[in-house]
Amino acid sequence: MTPSSCIDFAFAGQDSLFVFGWLVERGGAVLQGVQLRGEAGPIDLAGHLYRFPRPDVASLWAQDDETVARDYGVGIAVQLEQPLRADGRLALSFVLSDGTSSEIEAALSTDEDRFAEFVAGQADRLERLFAALDETEARRLRNVAGLPDPDQADAALGFPAPQIDLVCFLTATTLLVIGHSLDPEIEAIGVRMRANGTLLRFRRADLRQPMASEGAGCFVGLVTLESPPAADEELVLYLSAKTTLWPKPLGLAGSTANGFAALERHLQVSDPNTQLVILEEVARATPHWQITAADALRLGALWRAAVHRLPTTVDRADLGLRLITDLVHPVGGQGVFLVGWALLDRDVVRSVSFRVPESPEVEIWRDWISHQRPDVWQALKREGAHLPSDELGFTCFVGQPIARGQKSAYLVVHCRSGLSLRMKLDLPAAPHDPVETLRPILSSFNPAHRDLRALLDRHIGPAVQAAWSVRKRPAGEPxxxxxxxxxxxxxxxxxxxxxxxxxxxxxxxxxxxxxxxxxxxxxxxxxxxxxxxxxxxxxxxxxxxxxxxxxxxxxxxxxxxxxxxxxxxxxxxxxxxxxxxxxxxxxxxxxxxxxxxxxxxxxxxxxxxxxxxxxxxxxxxxxxxxxxxxxxxxxxxxxxxxxxxxxxxxxxxxxxxxxxxxxxxxxxxxxxxxxxxxxxxxxxxxxxxxxxxxxxxxxxxxxxxxxxxxxxxxxxxxxxxxxxxxxxxxxxxxxxxxxxxxxxxxxxxxxxxx
Amino acid sequence: MTRILIISHGHPDLGVGGGEIAAYRQCQELRALGHEVLFMGRAPTPSRRGGTVFSVCGADAGDVLFHSPDFDHFLFRQPAKWAVYKDFRSLLERFAPDVVHFHHYVHLGLELIREVRKYSVRVPILLTLHEYLAICHNHGQMVKTDGRLCDRAGPVDCHGCFPQHSPEDFFLREMFIKSYVGLVDAFVCPSRFLLERYAQWGLSRDKLHCIENGQPDAPAEAAAPPADILCRRFGFFGQLSELKGVPLLLQAVRDLAEDARARIEVDIHGTLTHQSEAFKERFAAETAAVADCVRYQGPYRPADLPALMRRVGWVVVPSVWWENSPLVIQEAFNHGRPVICGNIGGPAEKVADGVSGLHFIARNARDLAARMQTAADPGLWTRLRDGIRSPLSIRAATETHLALYQRLAESRAKLEPPPQPEPQSRPVPAGAGASAPAPLRKPLGRAAAARLALHS
CATH class of the missing domain: 3.90.550.60 (Spore Coat Polysaccharide Biosynthesis Protein SpsA; Chain A)
Structure with missing residues (x-):
């Protein structure tokens, strides 16, 4: 079967060729090589091919069973004998394991500004690709891409330096830094600028394979400057790790204007969980009044889009974590009534929160009331799962006001390791009849519950009260x-x-x-x-x-x-x-x-x-x-x-x-x-x-x-x-x-x- | 002369039924006595003319038909209330009756009773009871839906017969019906048995009057076979239905020994029109099985009844329900024919065992067979024939009714219309909302009472 493929960006350097794109194989055939087609006949580029994860593509083709786990990204970096003819077109043939090939053409850019813009946020990949180039060309392109020269500072560290993926200004004084470390032993990375900033470590699915192991730490941090930098000011970011502090010169000139655009581009290749880690941190550090209305809208849209792509359960059998909802029932804008079951190991999990895009999170695990779920218990028992309790079911009313038109919310499981896992809650439209709002809440529990009073006091009672309190008053006189x-x-x-x-x-x-x-x-x-x-x-x-x-x-x-x-x-x-x-x-x-x-x-x-x-x-x-x-x-x-x-x-x-x-x-x-x-x-x-x-x-x-x-x-x-x-x-x-x-x-x- | 409104659930022109015939006979008799009588019968068809429920029929188009095609058979409620408060009311006002005598409320609506009372407190209202409809939803038979005889109705028991109606439904049914029949001044019961059932149900004994249906004058004695022939001839007259006991009679004949059968004859007269196909087939088969002595003679016209009855010696009334006062018993007595009937309800009351007929254990075919064997005895037959007392004549029954009308009119004449509700609280200050004067009712009662008094 013909694979689906796309060239996102192709760039001709002075005597190099960069290609970014993706390819989804079909029918069991896999990509084996790639050829550059030209007048002088095909040039084999197989040795310069690099595959990487593309969760955005994976989600697009998610109807195929195996696609999510595979790397659809295609990167090519090759040093050429002589410059390519600048006729503006690139023609490639992808060679597949079943002997067939797939031809694709794309525009070939020579614009270094566009190159710099495109590769912003792709630093990690670029470093990997630059290894294939001459040192001179690599240094030149690093410079073009605004990447620090590893030779200058990182090389002296004696351990793999943390890499910066994205640095951009979100406000005149707020700098966003996203990066990752390949060294699993680095427990903490600090960022210093002229003011103190904080960094949050998280795991990025898009970096998991093959660039980094599961243990590799990624970080996102926001640095607040005391005053906006002058136009000609040279900014230097200082990274610290393993008691070492070293400077990272930042090529930030002119990039202060479109920080959210850069963030948006960076997020495109991240999985939704990672996106939300970044967006939540951005939202935490940049209150709405500090950013423009347009940026606020953009942030909200990104947030909702990320939530939309979340899975609807947390299912990490490897960590002993399961979280499933059976009922997600909005209660007239006053909150959401949740019923489901969960397998949460207290040694692994720190907290579980409910969150609506652009709102703070609300801890729910502490307050929810558990009940027996013999059906789940037996099913999990058959699977051989470790079951600390037979009270796997939970009931919870989250009394968080929810704006009209909000279509989804999500739950966050915060692990003690720093890992956080998210699942989407689709919020159906609330029924008009208050009785229809009440009915599922009242049908959800067994009055023989051992802790009936607490269940009523904390969840059923407030939920029903909320549902009843917002019932419509009649229009007009009786x-x-x-x-x-x-x-x-x-x-x-x-x-x-x-x-x-x-x-x-x-x-x-x-x-x-x-x-x-x-x-x-x-x-x-x-x-x-x-x-x-x-x-x-x-x-x-x-x-x-x-x-x-x-x-x-x-x-x-x-x-x-x-x-x-x-x-x-x-x-x-x-x-x-x-x-x-x-x-x-x-x-x-x-x-x-x-x-x-x-x-x-x-x-x-x-x-x-x-x-x-x-x-x-x-x-x-x-x-x-x-x-x-x-x-x-x-x-x-x-x-x-x-x-x-x-x-x-x-x-x-x-x-x-x-x-x-x-x-x-x-x-x-x-x-x-x-x-x-x-x-x-x-x-x-x-x-x-x-x-x-x-x-x-x-x-x-x-x-x-x-x-x-x-x-x-x-x-x-x-x-x-x-x-x-x-x-x-x-x-x-x-x-x-x-x-x-x-x-x-x-x-x-x-x-x-x- | 008295103006009497007689109301029946049918009209003889539209079909023949015992209740309608009794009502119409009474009407004719009253007219013959010089009273002004309006007969109002119910028609099952929709009204032929818009804007009124009425049409006319009968001789000289002197009778009124009340068209009522839809009906609430659970509550006996008239769904078209306007037919009551507008049309029926205007008939009352136009005819201005001194007495209103209902022969039924089914198909008409209990509301008619209240409308009469609304029209005037001085007009006596009478209601002749033909079966147990108010008490029993199972066609007023007081037979349970599983076939057992029923002694007493009650919400829970009735719900047992009709699971689709809750006990509360039956409670409301009784309450609803009693709220209307409670307005009636006198109930006319053709049998003592029926009277007792209604007394047990809660109607005041003071209002219950037992008056048998009147019979036309006995026909002149015509030539008939001798007693030793007649005593071996048995006749059945009436609807050929399960309840009337036709299958029981056929079973009794089958239970007779061959030689016993050879000595008797059974004539069955009546219509199968309203019976199910299954019943008709069963009847045909069972009749064929005893063709040596049973003859199905088909339906008959009322005018032919005397001749058909003269042919037989005994009239068998094998009904499996209580009955009220079956017309056929009065007819048999009118023709000098003793009756064999079950030992329950109306028939047992009307037929004196060993005097004017024989009782068998009701619903028991073997006992009926034994009675029929006993009956084939000319001495017994002659003795029982001579024991028959001639039934009440229509004239006598009508005069009893007239006397009742008069008593009721006299006591009603003393009544004043009910006062309009007085203000219940302290009067509001003058000008703060004076109430409209109460509408005046046509004062009819005194004049009517005077007319009745003159007649007697």
Whole structure:
């Protein structure tokens, strides 16, 4: 098969030829030689061919399995007998092991400025190539390329000198130095100029083969000058290693202007992990206000491009490192919720961070909560991996604000050796529906986790809170439709949210219509479900004409949740009392509502009053609520319904309770407004009622159950329509956590006192 | 003269069913007595004219059809509420009935009952109950979907029969239906058994009245075969369905010994129209197996019934459900024919065992076979024929109804329209939103009561 190839740059010196390019072989054939084609016949250049890694090319051809590991770079440096004819064209034949050859032509430059520009950042390769040239020509070209002459200082060191790959100004006073050392024994390289700079050692995949071993240290450093250098100033960089300090004369004249351009060129041949080491260091040392807006944009673009090319896992079995994410879930710009598994040896790994391009990194390993992953454990066990623990899974909420449009973030594993490894996290667009944002978070954990409270306190709780806090507010005013002539001066406003089912309106109407007190009340249905609004409105037109019971239908233009829907309805209340009522609560007989109001008037310090509620089979659904610690939920307080499901025993006198159900709860409108209604921090419908009751108690009033008044409650007939019961259960757990966090002390005190 | 609105779920012109026939007979009888009666039946077709649910039919186009093609058969709810509050209401206002008597609500909508009450608190509302529809979703038969007889409905039990409806659905169904039937002043039950079932379900006993369906005058005695022939002839009349017990009857005949079969004849009369193909095939095969003594005679016209009944000595009513008051029993008695029926429900109540007929253990083919063998005895036959008491005539049934109408109208006449809801809180300061005056209702009740009083 024909190989793919390209000449990036070809340069004719006085009597030398330089070629930089790449070639990707196909079908098993490998490059064996190269010939220069010309009038005098082909000249064999096989001995002058040099291959080197080209990660940029490798990533381009990454669909081929083996490509990443191989060296596609092609470098040719040859001293010629006589100058090439400067007709501006170069013709080469690449000879392959299967006997075929591939012909390629390219422009041949003689412009020394272009040569210097191109080879900036390629110093390491150039040194290797210069070895093939005459000393005179090598020195001349070194000079052209702005490279220090090794003979002058490096040769005297007695060990392989660290090499400078790139030196450029990023700002008028910030100098970037990137280089590498071939001597694995050099532990530290210092750079001195007129001011102190720092250097960071890292490993560069592009230098790994064949130029340097894995152990070879590369470095990136930024040197801050006290003042910008004068135009004619000769800059000298002093390298120090192994207690030796020696000067590196820098040919920097005129290169201060386009430091980021030079950096960009240098990065082109680096692997993304290396690019990010450099970019992170650049960003650390050059705050945005010091660089131009254009350079800042360029830096950001380079950063995002590098992240884009990162692998999506860290998989270094040789170091015993694995890091895989199963869920990367952006939470409304407030952070990212991560679930995955990791094999991280504490002797090797120092920290794990989360990072978004152009933002600081956030340590996550310290805080994440582990859990068992029997599936992973068994798979790794089969592979023979060393497993320090069976808790390989992790859950983590990173509460780092993320800008809109940010498509990816990454994780950094910092090893104790100085090596850092990065993996990309693709950030999907956040769903519009807050419930869709919540669902994966709530589906991600097992409530039987041994450290449930910490998991909730540190990750699940904040993530769900963040998701819920950014839910969209409705556009525009709620829609209020008035059916029938409103009752004059109503005593009670019944506030009844509707979700999923609206046929309950007609059922309730059959029970309201023959009750004069209810007919004269202010009935407010609140549609909390955009999917049913139009049908509901249509049905209400007919229902109101037929039953002739006046009521209002309020629509918030969204699914706001039980609490918000109730609050909206209550905000429109005209009555002196508010009755919170579920749509699946059905009166047994007329008179119940006047009796509730009369009881409220008669009882001492009345806060809220509630009737007894019974199931359709006649058993008890609600006869007051009591707080109970739930051991299986880490000791959170749950709302227990005493005697639920048991036979309904005879009615009795009013009984005081700490909490009553919100399915049917009466209180004064003034108290409702004073307390600002229901808390909207609970999601979908849970614990708002006990939260309200506790606030009533804290205000010094008392809550009363009226067992003599009974209504039916077909509990959760509408809620069950949400389906998917596992995440619903975990949502209850979240609400329970929220409730306990808020009321732990007050509940404990009051339960104790009883 | 009283103005009476009779409402039925069908009209005899559109098809024959027991309930519609009973309703229409009552209507004709009331008209014959000089009352002004409007008969409103339901038509299954969509309304032929836009903007109204009504059309007319019957002699002199004097009956009204209420077109109701779609219906909620779980709740007996009329989906087109405007048909109730607009069209039906305008009919009420135009005809201004003194009494409204429903013979059914199925296909029409329970809402009609409330609309009558909205129209006037003084008009008595009556409802004749034909089966157990309000209690039982399984076609009102109180037979479980697995075939067992059912003694009592309840949300959980009913959910057991219909898993697609939750217990809560059945709770709401009962609540919904009761919210409407609770407005009825009197329920007319053709059998004591049915009355008890509805009392058990929760209807007030004070409102339940047992009035048998009236029968036309007995036909003049015509020539019939002698008793020793008649006592060996058995007849079945009615729908040929599983519930009516036709397969049970055929099984009983098969259980008879050859020589016993040789001494009897069984005539089966009725239609297979509404039966499944599988049932028709099974019926054909089972009839063929006992062709030596069973003859399928096909469908019959009501007018031919007297002649067909005269041919047989016994009428067999082998129904496998409770029944209410099967018309065929009254017809048999009207023709002087004793009845063999199961020992449950309406038939057991209507037929006195050993007096006007024989009971077998319901749903038990062998026991039915034994009764048929016993029956082939001219002495027994003659004794039971003489034990028959002639059934209630249409005239007598109608007069019982009229007396009931009058009692109800008198007690209703005392009622005032319900007050409009009064302001519940302290009155708002003057000018801060005075409420509109309550709409006036047409006061009809007193005049109607006066007319009823004059008639009696």
């Amino acid at each position: 829609v209020v439709a008035e059916f029938g002539a409103p009752a004059a001066n109503p005593e009670v406003s019944l506030v009844i949210p509707l979700y999923g089912r609206f046929d309950f309106i007609e059922f309730q109407m059959t029970q309201f219509v023959d009750d004069p007190f209810v007919r004269g009340s202010d009935i407010i249905y609140v549609v909390d479900d955009p999917a049913i609004y139009d049908q509901t409105r249509q049905a209400c037109l007919e229902v109101s004409r037929f039953f002739e019971v006046p009521f209002r239908l309020v629509y918030a233009r969204r699914n706001a949740g039980f609490a918000a829907a109730t609050n909206l309805g209550a905000s429109l209340a005209r009555g002196r009392y508010i009755l919170m009522m579920n749509s699946d609560v059905m009166p047994k007989r007329p008179g119940w509502l006047d009796e509730l109001v009369a009881a409220h008037r008669a009882l001492p310090d009345p806060g809220a009053v509630a009737p007894k509620l019974i199931y359709e089979d006649g058993s008890v659904q609600h006869a007051g609520m009591q707080f109970m610690r739930m051991p299986a939920w880490g000791g959170l307080w749950v709302n227990d319904h005493p005697h639920k499901g048991q036979p309904n025993l005879a009615a009795a006198e009013p009984v005081e309770f700490l909490a009553l159900t919100g399915a049917c709860l009466l209180l004064r409108t003034t108290l409702w407004r004073e307390l600002d209604g229901l808390s909207e921090d609970y999601i979908i419908g849970d614990f708002e009622d006990s939260d309200l009751c506790l606030r009533i108690l804290e205000g010094g009033r008392r809550n009363w159950l009226l067992p003599a008044i009974e209504l039916y409650h077909l509990e959760r007939q509408s809620q069950d329509r949400i389906g998917d019961t596992e995440w619903r259960r975990n949502l209850s757990l979240y609400n329970c956590w929220m409730h306990t966090r808020r009321w732990d002390e007050a509940i404990a005190r009051r339960v104790e006192a009883r």
